[in-house]
Amino acid sequence: xxxxxxxTQGTFDLFHIGHLxxxxxxxxxxxxxxxxxxSDELVKEYKNKDVIVTVDERAKILRALRCVDExxxxxxxxxxxxxxxxNFDKIFIGDxxxxxxxxxxxKEEMANLGAxxxxxxxxxxxxxxxxxxxxxxxxxx
Numbered sequence: 001x002x003x004x005x006x007x008t009q010g011t012f013d014l015f016h017i018g019h020l021x022x023x024x025x026x027x028x029x030x031x032x033x034x035x036x037x038x039s040d041e042l043v044k045e046y047k048n049k050d051v052i053v054t055v056d057e058r059a060k061i062l063r064a065l066r067c068v069d070e071x072x073x074x075x076x077x078x079x080x081x082x083x084x085x086x087n088f089d090k091i092f093i094g095d096x097x098x099x100x101x102x103x104x105x106x107k108e109e110m111a112n113l114g115a116x117x118x119x120x121x122x123x124x125x126x127x128x129x130x131x132x133x134x135x136x137x138x139x140x141x
Contacts, residue, residue: 006030
């Protein structure tokens with residue numbers, strides 16, 4: 001039996017329960033979970049904000065999780081590129097992106113490559129954005 005390789009990618013800044021929920025749920029759908037951590041430069045480029053926790057520290061946190069088998073540092077949002085590199089069977093994202101145009105296109109691209117895009121339940125009670133706001137209300141950055 002072939003192992004099912006899964007992949008997800010994110011910033012994972014201010015690691016929180018929503019991140020953990022996504023990773024644990026992703027691991028249920030695969031035998032080997034690879035997590036791409038967006039580089040500090042990539043986050044600045046596409047989110048136009050600085051991370052609070054450096055990429056090396058974010059990667060170290062992710063490597064410590066039982067549900068994560070491998071961590072890579074990513075410099076692009078191009079999922080086709082990472083599929084070519086990693087040859088994953090499934091790619092995971094929160095279901096808050098289900099109707100997003102970019103992810104509709106990604107779903108088609110992945111299907112054409114033989115990979116399945118799996119939308120996982122998004123944890124609505126917390127996010128890095130919510131945490132940033134709460135922190136900045138107390139201590140402005």
